[in-house]
Amino acid sequence: MKEIHLSYVSIHYSEPIVYYTYKEGAELGFPEIRELIAYAEQTSGKKPYVTFDDVRVHVNITNEGKRVLQDMSNMPYFRGTAALVKNSIHKFAADLLNNFHRPAYPFRAFTSKEEAIEWLLSLPL
Secondary structure (H helix, E strand, O other), rough: OOOOOOEEEEEEEEEEEEEEEOOOEEEOOHHHHHHHHHHHEEEEEEEEEEEEOOOOEEEOOOOOHHHHHHHHHOOOEEEEEEEEEOHHHHHHHHHHHHHHOOOOOOEEEOOOOOHHHHHHHOOOO
């Protein structure tokens, strides 16, 4: 299992899941999102993967970062993501937001790491 440590995130891979653990105050703009995708493709060996995002700290995704994430052609091997959030209120907010702005990929928020991983492993690769 390879680990990568950047100023805003730690990344490791355990097939087929790319784990992102974000650092407090991380801001994900165009360059950071592109970097995350590149590392995911590199660590997965350019095979289909899903992501587990530990966002129990404050993380901001800029509008430019969101635009990259909305275009699936930027992530040809990506198949879905589970976000680990701090509490049920954050889970409710994330789920509500997804009902209004449906991502082009499977997404769910969780308060349990085990449930998140179980759900990710149920996604088709």
